[in-house]
Amino acid sequence: MMRLRRSLSRIAAIARKEFRHLRRDRLTGGMVAGVPLMMTVLFGYAINQDIRHLRAGVADLAGTQSARLLVQDAQATQVIDVVTAAPSVQALERMLVAGRISVGIVIPADFERRAAHGDRVRAQLLVDGGDPIVLAAARGLVALPAADRFASAARARAAGAPLFELRAYYNPERRSPVHIVPALCGVILTLTLVLFTAVAIVRERERGNLELLITTPVQTPELMLGKIAPYVLIGYAQVTLILLLGRFVFGVPIQGSLVDLYLGTGIFVAAALTLGLLISTLAQTQFQAFQMAFVTFLPQILLSGFMFPFDGMPAPARWLAEVLPLTHFLRIVRGIILRGATLGELWRDVWPLLLFFSLAITLATLRFRKRLD
Amino acid sequence: MSAELAIRTRGLSRRFGALVAVDRVDLEIPRAAIYGFLGPNGSGKSTTIRMLCGLLTPSEGEAEVLGLHVPRDAEKLRRKIGYMTQAFSLYGDLSVRENLEFLGEIYSLTAAQRRARIAVLLDEFRLADRAEQRAATLSGGQRQRLALAAATLHEPELLFLDEPTSAVDPQSRRDFWESLFRLVDRGTTILVSTHYMDEAERCHGLAILDRGRVVAQGAPAVLMREIDAAVLEIEGSDLRAARDVLAHLREVQSVAQLGQRLHALVDRDVAAPEAQIARALEAAGVEAQVALARASLEDVFVAATRGLRDAESGA
Numbered sequence: 001m002m003r004l005r006r007s008l009s010r011i012a013a014i015a016r017k018e019f020r021h022l023r024r025d026r027l028t029g030g031m032v033a034g035v036p037l038m039m040t041v042l043f044g045y046a047i048n049q050d051i052r053h054l055r056a057g058v059a060d061l062a063g064t065q066s067a068r069l070l071v072q073d074a075q076a077t078q079v080i081d082v083v084t085a086a087p088s089v090q091a092l093e094r095m096l097v098a099g100r101i102s103v104g105i106v107i108p109a110d111f112e113r114r115a116a117h118g119d120r121v122r123a124q125l126l127v128d129g130g131d132p133i134v135l136a137a138a139r140g141l142v143a144l145p146a147a148d149r150f151a152s153a154a155r156a157r158a159a160g161a162p163l164f165e166l167r168a169y170y171n172p173e174r175r176s177p178v179h180i181v182p183a184l185c186g187v188i189l190t191l192t193l194v195l196f197t198a199v200a201i202v203r204e205r206e207r208g209n210l211e212l213l214i215t216t217p218v219q220t221p222e223l224m225l226g227k228i229a230p231y232v233l234i235g236y237a238q239v240t241l242i243l244l245l246g247r248f249v250f251g252v253p254i255q256g257s258l259v260d261l262y263l264g265t266g267i268f269v270a271a272a273l274t275l276g277l278l279i280s281t282l283a284q285t286q287f288q289a290f291q292m293a294f295v296t297f298l299p300q301i302l303l304s305g306f307m308f309p310f311d312g313m314p315a316p317a318r319w320l321a322e323v324l325p326l327t328h329f330l331r332i333v334r335g336i337i338l339r340g341a342t343l344g345e346l347w348r349d350v351w352p353l354l355l356f357f358s359l360a361i362t363l364a365t366l367r368f369r370k371r372l373d
Numbered sequence: 374m375s376a377e378l379a380i381r382t383r384g385l386s387r388r389f390g391a392l393v394a395v396d397r398v399d400l401e402i403p404r405a406a407i408y409g410f411l412g413p414n415g416s417g418k419s420t421t422i423r424m425l426c427g428l429l430t431p432s433e434g435e436a437e438v439l440g441l442h443v444p445r446d447a448e449k450l451r452r453k454i455g456y457m458t459q460a461f462s463l464y465g466d467l468s469v470r471e472n473l474e475f476l477g478e479i480y481s482l483t484a485a486q487r488r489a490r491i492a493v494l495l496d497e498f499r500l501a502d503r504a505e506q507r508a509a510t511l512s513g514g515q516r517q518r519l520a521l522a523a524a525t526l527h528e529p530e531l532l533f534l535d536e537p538t539s540a541v542d543p544q545s546r547r548d549f550w551e552s553l554f555r556l557v558d559r560g561t562t563i564l565v566s567t568h569y570m571d572e573a574e575r576c577h578g579l580a581i582l583d584r585g586r587v588v589a590q591g592a593p594a595v596l597m598r599e600i601d602a603a604v605l606e607i608e609g610s611d612l613r614a615a616r617d618v619l620a621h622l623r624e625v626q627s628v629a630q631l632g633q634r635l636h637a638l639v640d641r642d643v644a645a646p647e648a649q650i651a652r653a654l655e656a657a658g659v660e661a662q663v664a665l666a667r668a669s670l671e672d673v674f675v676a677a678t679r680g681l682r683d684a685e686s687g688a
Contacts, residue, residue: 009478013475014479016475017467017475020466207465209463209464211456211460212462215427216476217452372428
């Protein structure tokens with residue numbers, strides 16, 4: 001009992017000290033609030049998977065009334081903005097190569113004749129296929145309902161009603177922030193917390209504090225827990241800030257329970273922090289710790305389902321992604337915020353985080369020796 | 374296990390790759406005394422201290438500190454020792470008081486104990502008016518006093534001080550040593566490493582280290598009395614010429630100029646060394662007076678480290 005009390009008070013002493021460092025280190029302190037604020041506002045607006053306003057050029061070789069109507073209809077979708085006209089297909093291609101436009105519309109000279117036949121392709125879209133998201137948006141144009149304007153009424157009837165009706169659950173207006181802001185909780189926590197703890201122990205080593213600390217009775221697990229404790233609170237503060245911004249700036253509602261959300265966040269924060277600690281015990285200098293932290297950032301951001309849909313990735317990438325804490329947290333946070341799921345329903349993604357935390361803190365504790373050799 | 378010994382080592386060695394940093398060191402350090410490690414940089418002082426604190430694992434040999442086996446019982450030892458690192462290792466962005474508070478909590482002192490100890494230490498180390506100042510903004514001497522205060526906060530039986538005065542002015546050094554003697558009077562054992570002769574001379578016992586080995590060991594006064602060389606002082610008008618002559622004599626171990634005199638160490642087995650050296654100088658046509666002198670600690674140091682070098686070049 002006595003030992004436990006002493007142990008707890010040593011953890012508290014380290015946590016308090018860590019808070020003092022943070023309070024006095026203005027840059028890091030600023031990052032605590034600044035990064036979520038800046039990134040949520042920036043990405044909430046900037047990341048938009050709903051593509052609009054692609055710059056387009058038109059090479060209208062027919063020059064007829066219905067050709068102009070087609071261009072107008074295409075523009076009315078807001079997917080493209082016609083910014084320029086080209087005299088020939090070659091000229092249009094040159095603009096595409098130069099990057100002045102992302103989409104080129106070619107209306108052939110025999111446009112009217114093709115329209116009359118109805119079963120032949122009437123016009124051509126030239127797309128910069130280097131960007132899959134632009135390509136996908138352009139594909140949408142191909143199915144433009146305006147095309148039916150030229151088909152005979154009989155043919156339209158024969159085609160019948162569409163096979164499917166699409167209903168977008170949980171985000172009926174298909175707004176990107178609804179998708180992005182919950183995920184930003186995970187991304188921002190990863191970016192800031194892993195970095196904070198990655199340098200936490202390395203910094204003590206670099207400044208020589210560690211040599212003193214390891215000659216004291218402080219135990220390794222106490223040091224580890226004391227080091228991450230303050231950042232759990234900081235993680236909660238950051239998530240709260242992001243959710244408030246999401247709610248009041250981007251109108252992202254929280255469907256699930258806040259208790260579940262904060263509990264899930266706590267587990268993820270612990271996992272992210274121990275990843276940082278592990279890095280801290282591997283790196284010799286703060287610079288190395290930074291580099292190692294960045295090495296873990298990219299796969300997490302690219303593979304977790306934040307940037308690209310998880311199901312679209314090849315199997316090995318998905319297996320790798322399953323190891324990363326962010327992958328699981330994104331499912332948890334999107335599940336709770338968007339679909340109103342409970343933590344119990346999301347257990348499939350909760351236990352991997354708990355496992356990650358246990359393994360990482362064990363490894364970090366084993367890696368860290370109260371020795372200099 | 375001997376109660377009167379604070380530290381005992383047998384064949385303590387530490388290698389870093391091919392480098393032998395500490396080479397078969399045997400020590401017997403009594404309690405309630407100041408024991409010094411004297412040696413140049415890289416002689417193995419810090420490595421030995423770190424092994425004794427349990428920070429480094431010995432490659433060979435064994436060490437017993439306060440009756441505990443190191444490194445096996447290093448954790449039990451933590452509460453009984455204080456360690457002042459060579460570089461300042463407290464937190465620069467915390468105040469003097471916050472640093473002491475933090476260590477007090479780490480050593481599980483109660484709030485009342487902490488208050489009392491910190492008040493005493495701030496007073497004793499003249500830091501009371503600096504209590505709220507951040508450690509990074511303290512002067513070298515103040516920082517060193519804070520470090521010693523921190524190392525003695527939990528009233529350890531044994532203090533390790535690794536070159537504690539290397540960045541401090543002479544007045545602060547003198548004050549610092551006064552503090553050490555006060556601690557010894559209360560029963561603390563102190564192991565201090567230094568490369569200053571005057572500091573080494575203040576120690577009760579001394580080990581001279583050179584390239585990882587203990588080359589001489591004993592009380593400074595005894596070491597000076599029993600130096601393995603005759604000490605000569607040479608005065609003359611052309612010291613440079615005299616020096617050239619002496620440097621070529623086989624029996625002369627070393628020559629150093631001290632102001633208007635030369636200071637030479639001559640092998641012990643030379644009979645009447647002053648007469649012999651005087652004759653040698655006369656034969657070379659250099660006019661000089663030669664007299665026997667008392668050995669200083671520096672002479673002891675030079676003679677001791679010289680012996681090792683001879684042994685090596687002969688091998």
